[in-house]
Amino acid sequence: xxxxxxxxxxxxxxxxxxxxxxxxxxxNMSHKMVNADNGEEALKILEQKDRLPNIILLDLNMPKINGxxxxxxxxxxxxxxxxxxxxxxxxxxxxxxxxxxKIGVAGYVLKPLKYEEYVSKIDKLLSYWSINQxxxx
Amino acid sequence: MSQHEVEILKRALxxxxxxxxxxxxxxxxxxxxxxxxxxxxxxxKDQLEALLKVKNSELxxxxxNLVDPYIMMxxxxxxxxxxxxxxxxxxxxxxxxxxxLMKLTLPEDLDYVSNSFKILSDTGKISDFxxxxxxxxxxxxxxxxxxxIIYDGNNQPIAAQGILRDITLNKxxxxxxxAEKQKYSSIIANMNLGLLEVDNDDKILFVNQxxxxxxxxxxxxxxxxxxxxxxxxxxxxxxxxxxxxxxxEGSSNSYEIQVxxxxxxxxxxxxxxxxxxxxxxxxxxxxxxxxDITNLKKLEKQKExxxxxxxxxxxxxxxxxxxVSHDLKSPLRSINALISWIKEDNLGNLDEISxxxxxxxxxxxxxxxxxxxxxxxxxxxxxDLHLDQKVNINDLLTELLQVIYVPENIHxxxxxxxxxxxxxxxxxxxxxQNLLSNAVKFSNKEIGxxxxxxxxxxxxxxxxxxxxxxxIEKQYFxxxxxxxxxxxxxxxxxxxxxxxxxxIVELHxxxxxxxxxVGEGTIFYFTVKK
Numbered sequence: 001x002x003x004x005x006x007x008x009x010x011x012x013x014x015x016x017x018x019x020x021x022x023x024x025x026x027x028n029m030s031h032k033m034v035n036a037d038n039g040e041e042a043l044k045i046l047e048q049k050d051r052l053p054n055i056i057l058l059d060l061n062m063p064k065i066n067g068x069x070x071x072x073x074x075x076x077x078x079x080x081x082x083x084x085x086x087x088x089x090x091x092x093x094x095x096x097x098x099x100x101x102k103i104g105v106a107g108y109v110l111k112p113l114k115y116e117e118y119v120s121k122i123d124k125l126l127s128y129w130s131i132n133q134x135x136x137x
Numbered sequence: 138m139s140q141h142e143v144e145i146l147k148r149a150l151x152x153x154x155x156x157x158x159x160x161x162x163x164x165x166x167x168x169x170x171x172x173x174x175x176x177x178x179x180x181x182k183d184q185l186e187a188l189l190k191v192k193n194s195e196l197x198x199x200x201x202n203l204v205d206p207y208i209m210m211x212x213x214x215x216x217x218x219x220x221x222x223x224x225x226x227x228x229x230x231x232x233x234x235x236x237x238l239m240k241l242t243l244p245e246d247l248d249y250v251s252n253s254f255k256i257l258s259d260t261g262k263i264s265d266f267x268x269x270x271x272x273x274x275x276x277x278x279x280x281x282x283x284x285x286i287i288y289d290g291n292n293q294p295i296a297a298q299g300i301l302r303d304i305t306l307n308k309x310x311x312x313x314x315x316a317e318k319q320k321y322s323s324i325i326a327n328m329n330l331g332l333l334e335v336d337n338d339d340k341i342l343f344v345n346q347x348x349x350x351x352x353x354x355x356x357x358x359x360x361x362x363x364x365x366x367x368x369x370x371x372x373x374x375x376x377x378x379x380x381x382x383x384x385x386e387g388s389s390n391s392y393e394i395q396v397x398x399x400x401x402x403x404x405x406x407x408x409x410x411x412x413x414x415x416x417x418x419x420x421x422x423x424x425x426x427x428x429d430i431t432n433l434k435k436l437e438k439q440k441e442x443x444x445x446x447x448x449x450x451x452x453x454x455x456x457x458x459x460x461v462s463h464d465l466k467s468p469l470r471s472i473n474a475l476i477s478w479i480k481e482d483n484l485g486n487l488d489e490i491s492x493x494x495x496x497x498x499x500x501x502x503x504x505x506x507x508x509x510x511x512x513x514x515x516x517x518x519x520x521d522l523h524l525d526q527k528v529n530i531n532d533l534l535t536e537l538l539q540v541i542y543v544p545e546n547i548h549x550x551x552x553x554x555x556x557x558x559x560x561x562x563x564x565x566x567x568x569x570q571n572l573l574s575n576a577v578k579f580s581n582k583e584i585g586x587x588x589x590x591x592x593x594x595x596x597x598x599x600x601x602x603x604x605x606x607x608x609i610e611k612q613y614f615x616x617x618x619x620x621x622x623x624x625x626x627x628x629x630x631x632x633x634x635x636x637x638x639x640x641i642v643e644l645h646x647x648x649x650x651x652x653x654x655v656g657e658g659t660i661f662y663f664t665v666k667k
Binding site: 013015016018019022061089090091093094111112113114115116118 | 467469471473474502
């Protein structure tokens with residue numbers, strides 16, 4: 001039996017959030033999902049140190065604090081930097097990729113056009129992290 | 138006559154005799170003395186004459202051996218005596234006959250010569266008298282004469298003697314030197330470059346007119362002042378001091394410096410400085426040539442700014458292309474997801490037409506996504522270019538053919554020994570990929586043939602990609618390389634592929650063209666600089 005993950009999805013697009021939720025439920029996964037519309041909101045959620053997520057899924061194109069800025073803040077915080085963060089992005093811009101891996105990400109997944117492909121990618125992603133030993137505080 | 142008388146007479150006679158004898162003796166003695174004296178005088182005279190002779194010959198030797206020409210003449214100007222140097226100067230030998238020195242002078246100098254001769258005879262001598270003479274060999278020479286009159290025992294002039302100096306060459310050198318000086322003075326005065334001469338304490342010794350114009354100060358205002366304190370602001374004084382130190386070590390150099398003119402205008406000068414030496418080889422200061430490069434400097438700055446702006450705008454264009462393409466793709470993804478859900482949620486409830494329409498929506502979305510991706514790719518062709526990679530085209534094609542989808546009925550043959558070229562590997566890959574997938578895409582024969590070849594055409598390699606596909610009508614040969622010009626409305630074609638190919642070829646300093654016959658096939662040729 002796979003572990004149930006506590007996932008923080010940082011995504012401003014409502015349909016993207018719907019897509020993620022629908023994919024997770026259609027996959028019959030028992031993960032617990034929290035959504036933040038933007039980086040600021042995510043940082044607020046992450047202030048509750050007793051309820052930190054096991055994994056963060058981060059969209060790069062966001063208003064206010066953008067994904068890379070958020071990632072930098074996260075990786076500088078001694079209490080948060082250990083949380084594996086996977087980028088979900090439409091951008092395959094080499095500059096963005098390099099920047100993200102430099103700062104330190106646990107993965108970089110391109111959002112595909114087709115919903116079916118998307119479901120398949122989310123399935124693999126979450127299955128992978130489910131079999132990993134994760135830190136719970 | 139008495140005896141007494143006789144006696145008296147006898148005694149008188151005897152006295153007379155004795156007196157005469159005495160007188161004779163005295164006479165004899167005197168005459169002997171005289172003889173001796175005479176002898177002595179004669180000897181002295183002989184000695185004197187001998188001495189005179191010696192002195193004369195010594196003097197003769199002196200004149201003979203004098204390096205400078207020596208001439209003695211009588212009062213009518215006929216040469217009496219000349220030394221070797223004089224003979225050489227005048228190209229004349231006294232043994233050749235009488236030479237009147239006046240004949241050597243030039244007609245136009247006649248008055249000048251007679252005046253000088255008058256000075257000589259009035260005062261007894263003449264010094265540093267310069268005169269042009271025409272020698273016996275018809276050469277014109279300029280000589281300097283120092284002459285004096287020779288007097289006899291009665292203080293009557295009997296002759297004149299003079300020492301000459303041939304100053305023809307000296308004069309020539311002097312003239313040339315003067316001419317050179319004039320030449321350089323006029324260059325310095327008229328050149329557009331400012332000239333500044335300073336001493337070792339940076340005090341101004343000389344400026345030319347151009348320098349005055351450059352800085353706005355007059356020569357009077359500048360001379361004696363310390364140059365750096367007039368023109369330089371504090372921060373540049375240090376720089377100048379360093380340059381001055383170099384100068385003191387004797388090296389010349391060029392440097393740029395910012396200065397303030399009299400009107401407080403900031404100008405840029407290019408200064409070429411060199412140390413200035415005195416006759417003893419000691420450095421007495423420096424000379425600087427100044428060129429006002431303010432306008433050049435401004436242009437340079439403008440260029441830099443433009444390049445910077447260009448780089449920035451290029452970068453923001455790239456960013457823009459990325460953002461726009463992703464912002465455009467997001468709604469497509471959302472539509473796709475929503476359509477899928479409609480399909481899923483109404484499984485079995487939708488009629489055939491609705492299902493077909495949904496399929497068409499999905500195809501349209503795919504096409505739109507491809508279009509956006511290709512536009513992004515096109516905008517990226519020029520970015521991150523690394524044209525200095527050694528790319529083995531054989532290896533590149535082998536790798537590429539493993540990635541490209543080639544149906545079984547299409548045969549791709551690649552010529553052996555394709556070259557290694559200098560270029561950007563990623564872009565070259567893209568180039569071949571686009572051409573090969575086009576060839577695959579437009580194959581319409583039962584058995585497709587695609588060939589890749591290359592020939593060396595001197596400065597470039599010329600590659601060819603040929604197929605036996607549907608071919609292209611001649612009127613479209615140019616059009617197909619233009620962006621968004623797709624000849625075929627296909628879901629897998631955005632019309633950008635060949636525009637990207639063309640751009641990549643041009644980035645490799647080559648060109649691209651094609652030969653084609655409708656129904657028979659197409660050959661694309663492109664060149665890449667070696």
